[in-house]
Amino acid sequence: MSDPTVIENPWQRLRRFTAARIALGRAGVSQPTASQLDFQLAHAQARDAVHQALDAARLCRAMESELQLTDFPPIALHSAAGSRQVYLQRPDLGRRLHPDARAALQVRRGGAPGCDLAIVVADGLSALAIERNALPFLRALLPRIAQEGWTLAPVAIVEQGRVAVGDEVGELLGARAVLVLVGERPGLSSPDSMGLYLTWAPRVGLTDESRNCISNVRPAGLGHEAAAAKLHYLLAQACRRGLTGVQLKDESDADTLSVDAAGPRFLL
Numbered sequence: 001m002s003d004p005t006v007i008e009n010p011w012q013r014l015r016r017f018t019a020a021r022i023a024l025g026r027a028g029v030s031q032p033t034a035s036q037l038d039f040q041l042a043h044a045q046a047r048d049a050v051h052q053a054l055d056a057a058r059l060c061r062a063m064e065s066e067l068q069l070t071d072f073p074p075i076a077l078h079s080a081a082g083s084r085q086v087y088l089q090r091p092d093l094g095r096r097l098h099p100d101a102r103a104a105l106q107v108r109r110g111g112a113p114g115c116d117l118a119i120v121v122a123d124g125l126s127a128l129a130i131e132r133n134a135l136p137f138l139r140a141l142l143p144r145i146a147q148e149g150w151t152l153a154p155v156a157i158v159e160q161g162r163v164a165v166g167d168e169v170g171e172l173l174g175a176r177a178v179l180v181l182v183g184e185r186p187g188l189s190s191p192d193s194m195g196l197y198l199t200w201a202p203r204v205g206l207t208d209e210s211r212n213c214i215s216n217v218r219p220a221g222l223g224h225e226a227a228a229a230k231l232h233y234l235l236a237q238a239c240r241r242g243l244t245g246v247q248l249k250d251e252s253d254a255d256t257l258s259v260d261a262a263g264p265r266f267l268l
Contacts, residue, residue, distance in 0.1 A: 006032045019189040019220070039188070046186035051084060054127035056157045059134070063155060067138055074155040075108055077101035079122075079165055087160040095164035096204070097172075105172045108154060114174025116150040117235070118202070119181070122161030126183030126191060133194040133218055134181050140228035148236070163197045163211070170202030177238055178202040179231070184215065193218050196227060198234055200244040210245040212238075 011023035024035040031039075056076040063074045080096045081087035087094050097105070121134050138155075145152065153173040158165050163180050170178030180197040187193065196214040199206060212234050217227040233252035238244045 003027075003032065003034075021188070042188040042191075045191045046188060049126040049128045049183070049186040049191035050088075052127045053084070054123035054130060054157075054159055056159050059121070059130070059157055062135060063138070063157075066135060067142060069155065072152065072154045074121075074157055075104065077104065077156055077158045077161075077169070079158055079160045079162070081160040084160065091162060094160055094162035095168075097158070097165060097168050101158075102168070102172065105156070105169065109173055114176065115153045116176050116239070117145065118153040118156065118166070118170045118173045118175035118178045120156045120158060120161070120166040120169050120178060122158045122163070122165060122180060122182045124162060124183035124195070125185045126193065128186075129183035129192045129194040129218065130181065132192045133224065136224045137181065137194070137196075137217060137227060140224045141231060144228060144232040148232075150235075150239075163195075163208075164206070166197065167199060167202040167206050168204050170199065171204060175202060176200070177235065177244070179235075190216065190218065190221065193221060196231055198231065198238065198244050200238045200242065212244050212248055212250070214250075 006025045006027050008025045009023035012025070015023050021035070021039065025032055027033070030036075060074045060076050063069055078098045078101050079087070079094045080098050081090060081093040082098075119138070121130060123130055153175055156169045158169070161182070163182055166178045166180035177198060177200050180199075182195050182197065184190075184193040184195045193215070194217040196217060198212045198214075199210055214222065214227055214230050214234075216222050217224065222230075230250060230252055234244070234248065234250060237248055241248065
């Protein structure tokens with residue numbers, strides 16, 4: 001039953017198309033109480049996501065059992081940021097591995113040759129996003145990787161890690177490409193959004209124009225299967241062309257978006 005004290009906004013019917021806070025109506029000159037409480041809850045969930053700790057050991061075990069990575073078990077690492085507070089205040093430290101983590105990675109590789117792809121899972125700004133999305137996404141992606149015959153390094157799980165930490169991991173493992181799964185900055189309707197960053201020839205010092213990004217990976221955003229299909233396309237093109245970043249465009253939907261297709265087009 002609608003609240004008789006709330007004056008509805010005429011745009012109300014548009015709310016079914018978006019999670020954005022539009023057409024909330026009003027009670028006098030103020031927001032309705034329900035909308036205000038919903039905003040406060042979303043804000044609290046976003047703050048909790050930023051400060052939530054990633055249980056790297058549990059995630060390692062889950063990956064090993066559910067993804068059948070027993071031959072190449074995941075390895076838990078830590079960035080140079082010693083705590084969450086330091087991580088939030090010093091983004092540069094989240095982009096590099098702790099010396100002990102570098103040593104552990106070098107020992108794990110030993111004298112093995114390089115690989116085609118290194119996968120790095122970093123908590124980023126939302127460990128919640130990793131806990132909810134990393135496993136289902138990898139379940140969708142790994143069969144595509146196996147079908148191509150690409151060789152994989154052990155999955156590296158990095159606590160207090162940012163996107164660029166993948167460059168160091170990939171370089172140490174001798175990987176042709178690195179894929180970083182990272183918790184994105186929480187929004188007020190998406191505290192569990194995961195981002196994917198693909199970089200060819202990873203090495204310390206690269207910047208964002210060298211990467212391709214697939215954002216908002218979660219059930220309420222870009223689904224895991226769809227994200228895996230896009231990533232598979234980009235990785236195949238990266239292997240063929242030997243590059244990623246601004247020079248590599250995602251044309252996986254080119255047929256769908258063709259100007260020759262039937263139906264009206266916006267800005268085409």
